[in-house]
Amino acid sequence: MKRLEDVDVEVSNGEMDDQEILAYIHYLKDKFKNETLSSLKLNIDGDYVDMHYHLIPTPFERIRRITGYLVGTLDRFNDAKRAEERDRVKHAVK
Secondary structure, eight states: OEEETTEEEEEESSOOOHHHHHHHHHHHHHHTTTEEEEEEEEEEETTEEEEEEEEEEOOOOOOEEETTEEESOSTTOOHHHHHHHHHSOOOOOO
């Protein structure tokens, strides 16, 4: 197993030069722009190459609309806005 461009790469059933491996890595990084490629297994089968890869989703911050403001967390609210959020009617999803 080798590591190229922060990706763990394993080649089985043959050999492949680094330039060709990088081409597969760049292909997957272009295809999945919003995720991080962590590992890639390349299985050589004659003229074909089977790719098995693992992606790490990009973390995101949840933003909600609370009391007229788009916020991720309430830590920047003053006491009055915190009270307004605490006293509002919250609806359950069924």
